[in-house]
Amino acid sequence: MLGSGLSNQIGAAVGSLAFPVLGPAGVVAVRQYVAAAVLLAVGRPRLRSFTWRQWWPVLLLALVFGTMNLSLYTAIDRIGLGLAVMLEFLGPLTIALAAARRRVDAACAVVAAGGVVVLLRPRPSADYLGMGLGLLAAACWASYILLNRTVGRRIPGAQGSAAAACVSAVVFLPVGAAVALHRPPTAAALAYAVVAGVLSSAVPYLADLFTLRHVAAQSFGLFMSVNPVLAALVGWVGLGQGLGWAEAGGIAAVVAANAFSMATRGS
Structure with missing residues (x-):
């Protein structure tokens, strides 16, 4: 899980090095x-056998996948890696808290909302354009989670995700x-973009696929909250993108809210 998270954030940082030449859109295209x-190599989708009931969520997933990456990378270009990933993280956090019915989850949602207010x-x-793009990436990530569930129910294995990636x-x-x-x-710019694609797409996908065979979904969700922290550290060490105390506090509030909510599930 640590390898997957670090790979994802280091990939985004490396990809940002190609922005001056390719721009965010060019880097996302290569990714x-x-x-x-x-x-395609992993999923090997049988595209000709797909019905319309299977195709429409795949097409929506492809649209969301491309929009999510483009908005995130453009946000990284404008507001830095740490803050952009933090705002994107609000997508899965919202999905997790919206599905909960406990008072502690409501309290966590309030804490997370306070952190967001500080950040924005x-x-x-x-x-504000960069922040708005980060929030668009969050909305796309939430949609990505919901669409992936639908695709997973209707298409066996990784065929649906592979088809969506191909369309995108x-x-x-x-x-x-x-x-x-x-x-x-x-x-050099092409090499940075390809490395970003490998580290931010191939490695996390395969690592998460392997991890989820051995780690409970709750533990996996808990570790996801570390990703914004990893992004802030990678941005600081690798790109020299520091955060102020207020931004660091806002990120800490959102991360803590998710971590506490996930850690107390089933208690």
Whole structure:
């Protein structure tokens, strides 16, 4: 789980190094191609056998997958890795707390909301477009979770996820072509983007697939709360993106709310 989380955040950090040449859209396009290649090899979807009842959630999942990555990487470019991942993390946190019916979960939701208010508070240096993109990524991640459940019920194995990744990659082909024409890539920028695709898509997917065979879903969900902390550390150490005390406090509140809610499940 630690390897998966670190790989995901380091991949995002490495991908940001290609932003000056490829831009966020170019990096996301390459990431989609890498994700499609890996998931097609693993899932081996039988596309011709899919019915419309199976295809429509796959198409929605592909749309959400591409939008989530594009909004997240653009947010990283504007507001930094730590804050962008923190805002994106609100997606699965909202899903988890919305499904709960305990008073402690309501209290955790209030604490998390307080942390969000601190992060989004008005100030002269605030980049509201970047924050808005982070929240869009959160909404996409929540939709991604719900759609994945539907796809998983209707299509066996990893075929649905592989098909969605393939469709998303096809949609991003014109984006990649346009970026290549207007912003000719360098070998270093392409290498950064490919590494980002491997570390942020291939490694976490395979690692999580293996982990969930041996670790309870509750423990896995609890560890997910560490991802914003890992993102802040990677952004600070690898990219020199520091956080102020208020931002660090807001992130801590959201992470603590999720961790406490997950740790007390079933108690």
